[in-house]
Amino acid sequence: MHKYFSTIMEYITNQYSNESLLIAISGGQDSICLVKLMNNFDLKEKKCKQIDYIHIDHQWTKESKKQAEYIISYLKSLRKKVSIYQIKKTSLSEKISRLYRYHIIINHAIRYKYRIVLTAHTKTDKIETFFLNLIRGTTTEGTTALNLCRMIGHKTMLGRPLIYMDRQFTKFICRKYFLPLWSDNSNYNYSIKRNRVRNELIPYLRKYYNKKIDNNVLNFLNNCKYNNEYIKQKIIKTYLQHKHDKYVALNHKCLKKQHIIMQVKIIQFFLYHSINLFINKSRLISFINQLKKVKDKKCFTLVSNNISILGTNQWIYLRYHNISILNN
Structure with a gap:
């Protein structure tokens, strides 16, 4: 003991x-x-x-x-x-x-x-x-x-x-x-x-x-823990592969080949890593769906009072006030 x-x-x-x-x-x-x-x-x-x-x-x-x-x-x-x-x-x-x-x-x-x-x-x-x-x-x-x-x-x-x-x-x-x-x-x-x-x-x-509900819940939580760890490692690896070498941006052309949930999580990680800001899943799914429709045009969504996330067919990047961090 x-x-x-x-x-x-x-x-x-x-x-x-x-x-x-x-x-x-x-x-x-x-x-x-x-x-x-x-x-x-x-x-x-x-x-x-x-x-x-x-x-x-x-x-x-x-x-x-x-x-x-x-x-x-x-x-x-x-x-x-x-x-x-x-x-x-x-x-x-x-x-x-x-x-x-x-x-x-x-x-x-x-x-x-x-x-x-x-x-x-x-x-x-x-x-x-x-x-x-x-x-x-x-x-x-x-x-x-x-x-x-x-x-x-x-x-x-x-x-x-x-x-x-x-x-x-x-x-x-x-x-x-x-x-x-x-x-x-x-x-x-x-x-x-x-x-x-x-x-x-x-x-x-x-x-x-179920008399063993406690053990069953703990086993489920243990499985979730390992699954979450794998997903987090996958997100970080994919983010490092798709981020811009010089600017604060993500390669949308490559990113859109991923499953939509992976796209959401990678963009969430991108925002949190770049500006320490968390955006919920529903807003990002709406943003991703907008990107699919506009094709060659830009679309954006406001993530805070003075920062917006912009996307084109090639890049997803941030804009502070009216100054683009990445001039596409």
């Missing part, structure tokens, strides 16, 4: 050995389990220069202040430093709350120069996130949102060392070591969609459709 966790942590910390590490915790069983496992890992391995904690209080319940005090007391008993942030503007929207939370955590990490940020997400959270994204109308890229680690900016890594473990595992750890847990009433507030997915939808599917 601890050996398996140590193997995952060694993989996460391999690129940033002997660096400061920040752990975001909520006070629930997953967070307290992560605190215990990290404490044991630190005592044995000594891989990190410093391990600190951060807690974000969303003020969803009247007991949130007491919960923050409990977290401070528990980490103080372990001689660990913790930073508490309180969000004054209360919101029950998971999306808005997540944006607030990650904004605070990332800014804190950058300000105090933490190279690694850890969260206590488990594979149970991964399954719940999949259903939430599916209901919202996600693509296959959106299904694989929670992975072991990813970069935040250029210098900070976000890691999820419990992502291969489920909530039953964290519950077992908490009981085995008699860890203090705080019962959070907000977990039973069904105005929060995740709670309804966790407590109603998934148990219903498990009982009436």
Whole structure:
């Protein structure tokens, strides 16, 4: 158990050995389990220069202040430093709350120069996130949102060392070591969609459709992950083959031989790589269809207030105000 966790942590910390590490915790069983496992890992391995904690209080319940005090007391008993942030503007929207939370955590990490940020997400959270994204109308890229680690900016890594473990595992750890847990009433507030997915939808599917729904979803997500990686590599390779050697432009004559979805993704990558701007699929499909009709003439679509993307039979390029980046 601890050996398996140590193997995952060694993989996460391999690129940033002997660096400061920040752990975001909520006070629930997953967070307290992560605190215990990290404490044991630190005592044995000594891989990190410093391990600190951060807690974000969303003020969803009247007991949130007491919960923050409990977290401070528990980490103080372990001689660990913790930073508490309180969000004054209360919101029950998971999306808005997540944006607030990650904004605070990332800014804190950058300000105090933490190279690694850890969260206590488990594979149970991964399954719940999949259903939430599916209901919202996600693509296959959106299904694989929670992975072991990813970069935040250029210098900070976000890691999820419990992502291969489920909530039953964290519950077992908490009981085995008699860890203090705080019962959070907000977990039973069904105005929060995740709670309804966790407590109603998934148990219903498990009982009436497939007992192995959890494993099947995880297998599907794993397949999506590898498919997405292949598609991304294909997009980058094709983009490098079709981009102009000197100007900010794409060779439309060669690009139009690709499948329309590949054309959309390559143009999206071209825009993001050139001007750090994302354009949705429907607008780009409309632009590509316009290009097919005009043939020898130019067509354009506005991508921002002062930038437009222009296309001819030969090139797709950008125009800033009235100055063409590529004079066709």
